Amino acid sequence: MAEEEKIRTESRRNWSELRLELLELILKRLALVDMARFKLVSKSWYAAAKSYISSPVTYKPLVPQAPWLLLPRRRSDGDDGRFFSLSEKKVYIFRNLFEGFGDHELLGSSHGWLVMWDSNLLRIHLFNPISRVRILLPPLGFQGILSAFLSSDPSCNSTFYVVVVYTEKEDTRIAFHKHSDDQNNTATWTDLDSVDGGFGEIFFHHSLLLGMSLDSNSIRVCDFGATTSRIKTIDFQPPERDAEQLNYGRLFGGITR
Incomplete structure (x- = not known):
């Protein structure tokens, strides 16, 4: 009996002491719910999962989530x-x-991160509910936040853009912040042109921010990969018979949310 107990103890110790490289190979093949279970095995597995999910270097899942x-x-x-x-x-x-979030308002989610808004301090937290990593963004100088979007997953990219849509008087405005690890998060927010009437749809596709106006007669395109002429407006006049349907139009064709 003593020998059997020794074998069981040795086996448990070996599982908890697997090398980090092996644990990362396992994590790459797990769905999100299995990652949550993975973290419960031991303290070392919890630390490995948290490090893997929060690192742009290691977080490269091999299975659809x-x-x-x-x-x-x-x-x-x-x-x-x-x-x-x-x-x-x-x-x-x-x-x-x-x-620790208190009265923070949940603005939505983007790339698996929750966007938490502190209306008292005018600041946004990006929060990963799996790794529980928090990214504090610089203060905004305005209220009336309607929504927020990320250009990419912060777990996979150390440099990414955060875009917020907000109202000022009767205008719908857009501001963005470029987050990068080498900037110590000191960069400020930059305003884009106001948009008459507001947006019906807005989202990222690679480095492009696309917004369809509520009247469905124009699409505003902001290219964050360009050094000049960052913003373009594409105007179009829908056929009269389709105008009512286009008031509820959506952008499709190679576009991912």
Whole structure:
């Protein structure tokens, strides 16, 4: 009996002491829900998972990640967060997920990161609910934030753009911030031209920010990869018989959200 117990103990110790390179190979083949389970195995596996997910160098998943739905927060949830897995048709509870966020408002999500808005300090936190990494962005000099978007996944890219849409008086405006590790996050926000009437759709495609106006007669294109002539407007007049349908138009064809 003593010998069998020794073998079981040795086996458990070996699993918890797998080399980091092997753990990363395993993590690359796991879905998000399995990564959450992976972190529960041991302290070393938890640390490996957190390092893997938060690093642009190592985070290169080899399997498609099914989306999760963040369910509305209830008063009884406290700081817990509830996610619905579309692939498993199951609700998962992440304990103390929103601890420390207080009255922050959830603006939405982009590339798997939650965009948390602090209206008191006029600051945005980017929050990864899996690794629980937080990225604090520079203060904004305005209120009325409607939505926010990321150009790419901060887990995969150390340099990325954050775009916010906000209202000022009766104008819909757009501001962006370029985040880079070598800037110590001191860069400020840059305003783009205001847009009459506002946007019906806005999202990134590679380095392009595309926004369809609410009247559906123009598309504003902002190229963050260009050094000059950053903004272009594409005007078009839809056929009269299609005008009503285009008021609810969406952009398709090679565009990913």
